[in-house]
Amino acid sequence: MKGILFVVSGPSGVGKGTVLEEVFRQDKKLKFSVSATTREPRPGEVDGVNYFFVSPEKFDSMIDNGEFLEWAHVHDSRYGTPRGFVEKTLNEGFDCVLDIDVQGALNVMKNWEGGVYIFMAPPAFEDLEKRLRNRHTEDEGRIKERIETARWELTKVKEYDYTVVNDVVEKAAEKVRAIIEAERSRTGRVDLRFD
Amino acid sequence: MKGILFVVSGPSGVGKGTVLEEVFRQDKKLKFSVSATTREPRPGEVDGVNYFFVSPEKFDSMIDNGEFLEWAHVHDSRYGTPRGFVEKTLNEGFDCVLDIDVQGALNVMKNWEGGVYIFMAPPAFEDLEKRLRNRHTEDEGRIKERIETARWELTKVKEYDYTVVNDVVEKAAEKVRAIIEAERSRTGRVDLRFD
Numbered sequence: 001m002k003g004i005l006f007v008v009s010g011p012s013g014v015g016k017g018t019v020l021e022e023v024f025r026q027d028k029k030l031k032f033s034v035s036a037t038t039r040e041p042r043p044g045e046v047d048g049v050n051y052f053f054v055s056p057e058k059f060d061s062m063i064d065n066g067e068f069l070e071w072a073h074v075h076d077s078r079y080g081t082p083r084g085f086v087e088k089t090l091n092e093g094f095d096c097v098l099d100i101d102v103q104g105a106l107n108v109m110k111n112w113e114g115g116v117y118i119f120m121a122p123p124a125f126e127d128l129e130k131r132l133r134n135r136h137t138e139d140e141g142r143i144k145e146r147i148e149t150a151r152w153e154l155t156k157v158k159e160y161d162y163t164v165v166n167d168v169v170e171k172a173a174e175k176v177r178a179i180i181e182a183e184r185s186r187t188g189r190v191d192l193r194f195d
Numbered sequence: 196m197k198g199i200l201f202v203v204s205g206p207s208g209v210g211k212g213t214v215l216e217e218v219f220r221q222d223k224k225l226k227f228s229v230s231a232t233t234r235e236p237r238p239g240e241v242d243g244v245n246y247f248f249v250s251p252e253k254f255d256s257m258i259d260n261g262e263f264l265e266w267a268h269v270h271d272s273r274y275g276t277p278r279g280f281v282e283k284t285l286n287e288g289f290d291c292v293l294d295i296d297v298q299g300a301l302n303v304m305k306n307w308e309g310g311v312y313i314f315m316a317p318p319a320f321e322d323l324e325k326r327l328r329n330r331h332t333e334d335e336g337r338i339k340e341r342i343e344t345a346r347w348e349l350t351k352v353k354e355y356d357y358t359v360v361n362d363v364v365e366k367a368a369e370k371v372r373a374i375i376e377a378e379r380s381r382t383g384r385v386d387l388r389f390d
Contacts, residue, residue, distance in 0.1 A: 121387055154387070162377065163385040175380050182357065182377030185370050190358040192316055192349070 001191065003031075003090040004183055005112065007098045008176070009105040010120030011150035013131040015166045016099055019120065022173035023097075027180065031094040034085055036062065039077035052082065070100060070107035081108070095180065102153040109159065116183050118176060119160035123167045125151075196386065198226075198285040199378055200307065202293045203371070204300040205315030206345035208326040210361045211294055214315065217368035218292075222375065226289040229280055231257065234272035247277065265295060265302035276303070290375065297348040304354065311378050313371060314355035318362045320346075 010016055024030055036052040038059050047053050054062070059078055062068060071080030081098055089096040098108065105117060122128040132138075132146050157163055162179050166172040183189075205211055219225055231247040233254050242248050249257070254273055257263060266275030276293055284291040293303065300312060317323040327333075327341050352358055357374050361367040378384075 119382065121385075124388065157382060157387065160382050162380045163382045163387065164380055165385060165387070175376060178373040178376035179380060181370060181373035185357045185359055185374060187314065187352060187355050187358045190316075190360060192352065192358065192360070193319065 001093060001189065003093055003095040004180075004189075005086060005090060005096050005098070005115040006030075006118060006180060006183075007100065007105050007108055007115055008118045008120060009098075009100050009102050010166075011102070011122070011128055011153045012146050013128050013135070013150070014120050014122050015131070015169065015172075016120050018169050019164075019166055019172045019176060020097065020099055022169060023176050023180070026173070026177060029095060030180070031089045031096050033081055033089070033096050033098045035079050036068075036071075036082050037077055037079045052085075069098075069111050070104040072101065072104055083111075095184070102156050106156065106159065116162070116179070117160040118162045118164060118179060119157045120172070121154065121157065121163055121165050123165055125154070196288060196384065198288055198290040199375075199384075200281060200285060200291050200293070200310040201225075201313060201375060201378075202295065202300050202303055202310055203313045203315060204293075204295050204297050205361075206297070206317070206323055206348045207341050208323050208330070208345070209315050209317050210326070210364065210367075211315050213364050214359075214361055214367045214371060215292065215294055217364060218371050218375070221368070221372060224290060225375070226284045226291050228276055228284070228291050228293045230274050231263075231266075231277050232272055232274045247280075264293075264306050265299040267296065267299055278306075290379070297351050301351065301354065311357070311374070312355040313357045313359060313374060314352045315367070316349065316352065316358055316360050318360055320349070 008016055008020060024032065034048065034052060036054050036059065038054060038056050041047065041053050045051065059080065062080065062082070063071065067083055068080040069083050069086060071078060081100065081104070086096055108115060109117065128150055129147055132143050164172050164175045203211055203215060219227065229243065229247060231249050231254065233249060233251050236242065236248050240246065254275065257275065257277070258266065262278055263275040264278050264281060266273060276295065276299070281291055303310060304312065323345055324342055327338055359367050359370045
């Protein structure tokens, strides 16, 4: 049976990555979607494992050919989710997880039939602001920009099937795991042989 | 926020009761729906805890007043799910579980807005037959009748949101728990305060 596409997104600073690491540690049947990017590989990064590293020209042609479920500019590079990789993973029977921003998730909703959409939310808006500021890696202007984006992103929660509040990482991971398990138990996905 | 109604059903002999015992042991926020019955209390049974014990006349009037989400004849007695008890439990914010047969669940689907429907299935039809025969408490005619009923019940699985195969009790209980947790994480049920 084909796998299920899970799209996990939420505002920057909400801690999606940490929660998903915990989920992947506990669920060995999940595959992570490998993104394509135009940026240079960092030391240790492997093409096809961490990212598909492609030239800007190749990225352009992938856009033109409709090969992305979604793509976006981040700083000076572009990142995209290749439809082909997701389809292959699902066809092999693995469930596949996308970790993308809210704008990207809304695009996947438009470009993909089915899929389970999980919104990760902070316990309160102030927590998000605090987390963004505590990174100490960005100037005030950039932080304000992220906070404004987060405010817009939080208005999109109603488009998602599920909402998980990331108060404690382990609890949030448990909830994501429950959602994944429950979706695997959807009638029609469970193979019954009674004839 | 109002609680969620979970309806768990499946063929006789599938082991619903044992799985649900495990689920209730682990989830203290769940309430079990108390049924009304016309049969006499057995020693130790408490009115309003194990059952609501009512006279046949009272049961008749409850039917006439539309007070049952579903009811059925079982042997010489009648059993029913009182709508009032379920509504009160949900209004108090507790999630409520009904353990009823397939015919009953189909009636609840007609009489109740919302609700999450979980079908519990045997790993194979032969398992069900074996379990029914191993009870040694019923004559061959009654067993055959139950097997025929089970065959019909299994055709109704497609009406349910979820299907859980009861191969190992602990695993089946884990799946039911995941479904309950996931439904609690549905967008709209999760309280976000961002304004």
